[in-house]
Amino acid sequence: MGFGANLLFIFILIPGTLIMLIAWIFTRNIQIGRLLLFGWTCVIALAILGTVVSFFTEKKQLDRDDIYGTYVIDRTKFPGKQADWQYDHYRFTITKDNKFFFYVTDKNRVVRAYQGSIGFREVYEHPRLVIQLPQPHQHIMEEEPTLYRNVFSFYYVFNSPKFGNVFFTKGDWKSIE
Numbered sequence: 804m805g806f807g808a809n810l811l812f813i814f815i816l817i818p819g820t821l822i823m824l825i826a827w828i829f830t831r832n833i834q835i836g837r838l839l840l841f842g843w844t845c846v847i848a849l850a851i852l853g854t855v856v857s858f859f860t861e862k863k864q865l866d867r868d869d870i871y872g873t874y875v876i877d878r879t880k881f882p883g884k885q886a887d888w889q890y891d892h893y894r895f896t897i898t899k900d901n902k903f904f905f906y907v908t909d910k911n912r913v914v915r916a917y918q919g920s921i922g923f924r925e926v927y928e929h930p931r932l933v934i935q936l937p938q939p940h941q942h943i944m945e946e947e948p949t950l951y952r953n954v955f956s957f958y959y960v961f962n963s964p965k966f967g968n969v970f971f972t973k974g975d976w977k978s979i980e
Contacts, residue, residue, distance in 0.1 A: 816846065862952040865929045869957070871899050877958055877972040878979075887979055889969065893943055894976055897921055903934050905944050910978065917941060932959070943969050 820839065827835040863869075874897070876890040895905040903919040917940055924931035934946050943966065948959040958972040 816842075859954060862954060863957055865950075865952065865957060867923060867930050870923075870930060870932060871897050872973050873975055874959065874971040875974050875976050877970040880970045885966075889966065890976075890979065893941075893969070895971065897932075903936075905941060907941060908976075911976070915941075917944065919944075942966075 820843070823835055823839045823842075826832070827839060873894065875894045876886060878886040878890050880886070891910045892908055893906070894908065895903065897903055901921050903921045905917040905919070906913050907915040907917075917937055919934055919936045919940075922933045922935070924933055929950065929952070932948060932950065934944070934948070936944050936946060943961050943963045945961040945963075948961045948971075951958055951960060956972065958970055961969045961971065963969050
């Protein structure tokens with residue numbers, strides 16, 4: 804709970820409940836009991852609602868194990884022929900032994916593969932990917948791609964001098980035809 808919620812709880816809810824409980828015990832007035840029950844029902848309902856809302860609105864918390872896997876072009880960001888072409892021609896894999904494999908493909912056939920290694924910058928709240936790339940390398944490959952988190956997923960953005968921002972999301976390549 805936040806600071807304001809704690810103050811509300813300590814200085815208003817608990818003393819108010821104690822005062823109403825004592826008044827209800829001495830007077831046995833049913834209205835005071837109902838008001839007390841209604842007030843605490845509202846407090847509990849708000850706490851449950853807050854938990855449910857935060858589940859659907861908080862961004863995904865990532866650790867290193869979430870980063871490992873295969874990534875493909877995210878065709879939902881800018882759908883069209885260019886995204887479809889990029890989807891069929893670029894993808895990469897990050898392995899648990901900190902290897903980075905970037906593939907230039909022609910649909911399901913690998914035309915060229917680049918191998919590098921990865922590390923993580925621990926000074927950030929979430930693992931920040933740092934890629935050590937071979938020289939020369941493909942123009943899409945960037946040493947520090949930007950990580951964006953959504954509620955249930957995340958994606959990386961590589962800044963290409965030819966294509967601008969290139970969006971990669973975790974997933975396996977599937978033919979789009």
